[in-house]
Amino acid sequence: xxxxxxxxxxxxxxxxxxxxxxRRPNADAIEVLGMAMPFARNSEIYGENEPAEYLYKVxxxxxRTYKVLADGRRQIGAFHMPGDVFGFETGEEHTFSAEAITxxxxxxxxxxxxMAVAERDNEVARYMLALTxxxxxxxxxxxxxxxxxAQERVATFLLEMAERVSTRGTVELAMSRQDIADYLxxxxxxxxxxxxxxxxxxxxxxxxxxxxxxxxxxxLSRLNS
Amino acid sequence: xxxxxxxxxxxxxxxxxxxxxxRRPNADAIEVLGMAMPFARNSEIYGENEPAEYLYKVxxxxxRTYKVLADGRRQIGAFHMPGDVFGFETGEEHTFSAEAITxxxxxxxxxxxxMAVAERDNEVARYMLALTxxxxxxxxxxxxxxxxxAQERVATFLLEMAERVSTRGTVELAMSRQDIADYLxxxxxxxxxxxxxxxxxxxxxxxxxxxxxxxxxxxLSRLNS
DNA sequence: CGACCATTTGATATGGATCAAGCGATGTGG
DNA sequence: CCACATCGCTTGATCCATATCAAATGGTCG
Numbered sequence: 001x002x003x004x005x006x007x008x009x010x011x012x013x014x015x016x017x018x019x020x021x022x023r024r025p026n027a028d029a030i031e032v033l034g035m036a037m038p039f040a041r042n043s044e045i046y047g048e049n050e051p052a053e054y055l056y057k058v059x060x061x062x063x064r065t066y067k068v069l070a071d072g073r074r075q076i077g078a079f080h081m082p083g084d085v086f087g088f089e090t091g092e093e094h095t096f097s098a099e100a101i102t103x104x105x106x107x108x109x110x111x112x113x114x115m116a117v118a119e120r121d122n123e124v125a126r127y128m129l130a131l132t133x134x135x136x137x138x139x140x141x142x143x144x145x146x147x148x149x150a151q152e153r154v155a156t157f158l159l160e161m162a163e164r165v166s167t168r169g170t171v172e173l174a175m176s177r178q179d180i181a182d183y184l185x186x187x188x189x190x191x192x193x194x195x196x197x198x199x200x201x202x203x204x205x206x207x208x209x210x211x212x213x214x215x216x217x218x219x220l221s222r223l224n225s
Numbered sequence: 226x227x228x229x230x231x232x233x234x235x236x237x238x239x240x241x242x243x244x245x246x247x248r249r250p251n252a253d254a255i256e257v258l259g260m261a262m263p264f265a266r267n268s269e270i271y272g273e274n275e276p277a278e279y280l281y282k283v284x285x286x287x288x289r290t291y292k293v294l295a296d297g298r299r300q301i302g303a304f305h306m307p308g309d310v311f312g313f314e315t316g317e318e319h320t321f322s323a324e325a326i327t328x329x330x331x332x333x334x335x336x337x338x339x340m341a342v343a344e345r346d347n348e349v350a351r352y353m354l355a356l357t358x359x360x361x362x363x364x365x366x367x368x369x370x371x372x373x374x375a376q377e378r379v380a381t382f383l384l385e386m387a388e389r390v391s392t393r394g395t396v397e398l399a400m401s402r403q404d405i406a407d408y409l410x411x412x413x414x415x416x417x418x419x420x421x422x423x424x425x426x427x428x429x430x431x432x433x434x435x436x437x438x439x440x441x442x443x444x445l446s447r448l449n450s
Numbered sequence: 451c452g453a454c455c456a457t458t459t460g461a462t463a464t465g466g467a468t469c470a471a472g473c474g475a476t477g478t479g480g
Numbered sequence: 481c482c483a484c485a486t487c488g489c490t491t492g493a494t495c496c497a498t499a500t501c502a503a504a505t506g507g508t509c510g
Contacts, residue, residue, distance in 0.1 A: 067369060069450045075372050077365060091358060095365060118351065125350040126343065132357045133316060139364035140302060140320060144292060146371040147300050147410045150466065177489065185372045187467055192490055209475095209489060225294045375498070402457065412499055417458055434457060434507090451510105458505070468495075478485080 036105040045098035045106065046087065052094045054108045056080075056087040061104025062174035065096040066182065076183040078138060079175065081164055085131055087111075102174050146185050148225055153184040154194045155223035158204065162214055169217070173210045261330040270323040270331065271312065277319045279333045281305075281312040286329030287399035290321040291407065301408040303363060304400065306389055310356050312336075327399050371410045373450055378409040379419040380448035383429065387439055394442070398435045 036059045039045055045056065048067060056063075063080040077096050080086045086098065088111070100106075118125035145153055157180065161171045173180070181188040195212070198204045203220060205213040214220060261284045264270055270281065273292060281288075288305040302321050305311045312323065313336070325331075343350035370381055382405065386396045398405070406413040420437070423429045428445060430438040439445060 069369070069373075071450070073372065075369055077368065088358075091362070095362060118354075119347055122344055122347055122350060125347060125354065129343075129350065129354045129357060132354060132361060133313075136357060136361045136364060137316070137320060139361060139368060143302065143364060143368050143371065144294070144300055146368065147298065148294075188488090189468080189490080190466055193466095196490070225296070413457080414459085414500080415498055418498095421458070453510090454508085456505105456507080458503105460503080461501085463498105463500070465497100465499090466495105467497090469493085471490105471492080473490075474488090476485105476487085478483100480481105480483085 036107050039100040039104045039106055041100055041103050043100050045100060045104075046094050048095065048097045049093050052087065052092060053111055054087060055085060055111050055114060056098070057085045057107040057109075058082050059105035059107055061106075062101040063098055063104060063106070064101050064175065064179060064183075065098045067096050074182045075185065076179060077142070078135075079179075079183065086135075088128070088132060088135070101179065144225075150184075150186055150190050150194050151197075152223050152225050153186060154191060154198065155220045156225070157184055158212065158214060159217075159220055159224055162217075166214070169214045170207075171212045171214065173212065177209070261332050264325040264329045264331055266325055266328050268325050270325060270329075271319050273320065273322045274318050277312065277317060278336055279312060280310060280336050280339060281323070282310045282332040282334075283307050284330035284332055286331075287326040288323055288329060288331070289326050289400065289404060289408075290323045292321050299407045300410065301404060302367070303360075304404075304408065306399075311360075313353070313357060313360070326404065369450075375409075375411055375415050375419050376422075377448055377450050378411060379416060379423070380445045381450070382409055383437065383439060384442075384445055384449055387442075391439070394439045395432075396437045396439065398437065402434070 039061070045063065046052075046054070058080050060082055063084075063086065064076050065078050065080065065086060066074050066076040068074045078086070079101070080098075087094070114124070114128070118128055145156055148156065158171065161173065162169070165172060165174075175183075177188045177191050181191045184191065186194075195204070195206055198220075199206045201219075203214075203216045203223075205215055207213055264286070270288065271277075271279070283305050285307055288309075288311065289301050290303050290305065290311060291299050291301040293299045303311070304326070305323075312319070339349070339353070343353055370378055373381065383396065386398065387394070390397055390399075400408075402413045402416050406416045409416065411419075420429070420431055424431045426444075428439075428441045428448075430440055432438055
């Protein structure tokens with residue numbers, strides 16, 4: 001049971017409200033349960049409506065979780081990057097599907113095993129709560145995104161990515177324009193045009209389609225609603 | 226400490242994944258901590274950025290949680306009705322504001338007190354997790370809502386309300402058209418026109434502006450994306 | 451009754467979708 | 481190693497759903 005707990009070691013970012021569990025003395029020495037499984041680019045990690053047997057932690061690569069509506073529209077709910085835990089967005093069954101955007105290494109743990117630990121180990125239970133709370137906040141922020149204008153959505157997206165993957169203001173995008181469009185609830189053309197326009201106003205520089213330099217961070221922040 | 230736990234008695238709906246705590250033998254006999262406080266129509270329950278000191282459970286009435294963007298647009302994140310627990314959508318500070326739509330009675334509990342209980346009582350911790358998970362699912366469903374067409378959004382809204390407050394297909398709406406518009410990310414005029422159109426096609430009947438009869442449930446379901 | 455507020459309905463404007471074509475990078479087979 | 485096919489992206493032209501502006505209607509409460 002200590003092994004499962006180790007899956008949760010080293011949260012990728014600081015959590016609010018003192019919800020980060022105190023590190024137990026020997027936690028760092030414990031092995032992660034479940035190997036880091038490799039997933040190839042574009043392969044499915046899990047599908048909507050599959051039983052939510054496992055939880056996942058990104059070791060390397062980028063993952064998209066998404067849902068396809070009846071008429072084929074796809075909404076991407078989140079991009080997950082190294083350190084992020086995902087797959088616990090639900091009760092019994094996954095309500096979203098997950099795919100590897102790039103080649104990935106993903107640590108996998110049995111949900112039931114973890115819940116069993118949580119039943120005994122309060123620290124684990126509280127950590128699960130913290131993760132879920134953070135995911136809830138992310139979803140709520142995403143909700144707000146979807147009522148903004150195209151420019152605002154793109155600006156918000158760029159700032160979000162900058163926080164997560166930027167090196168001195170340069171953002172390397174793992175995902176295609178189509179992925180971005182489906183994340184932002186826009187068409188691919190609108191995403192492209194908006195990036196071009198931001199380029200023309202020197203707010204950003206589109207070095208290549210996947211490499212974007214944020215030139216005027218504060219202008220983006222102002223656009224961020 | 227048993228008193229705080231009682232705040233969580235009787236979840237309003239069934240939870241997935243066996244996450245509902247087993248009822249402890251004497252739980253039903255325990256008093257709810259924190260009086261059922263009255264809130265007048267349109268009064269604030271808490272404000273965005275206030276410290277999230279309390280959790281809330283609706284005893285009677287309807288509550289909206291919302292966020293106002295810089296330019297004044299308002300997005301309503303959720304409507305809360307009797308039995309719903311809200312206010313735990315966040316870490317340290319509320320990210321949304323909450324207001325009473327109608328006169329309300331709301332049970333209030335200190336968050337820190339509850340977290341303290343959760344630290345000892347695993348059942349409570351797991352129940353908190355279940356509540357948060359459900360809220361996450363609600364937020365994700367709301368995300369999907371916001372990429373749909375106006376007709377689909379209104380249909381989804383009506384079906385959602387029907388599940389929560391309908392008496393034999395008749396829905397009594399506690400909220401104004403403006404509230405509905407801000408919940409659905411539409412203008413008030415579009416909401417009104419869409420309801421009128423659904424009325425003309427005999428899918429619903431708008432008895433009065435706040436009373437709507439669902440005539441063709443399956444047509445609505447088909448519109449529900 | 452009259453004032454006020456919520457709602458509906460109508461006319462027009464517009465942001466982003468859609469349809470369509472061109473372009474550049476990457477990879478493949480001859 | 482080059483010609484060509486493919487794929488992802490950009491750019492242009494047009495269309496349409498919904499927003500916005502405006503006015504009429506209806507319902508509620510003093």
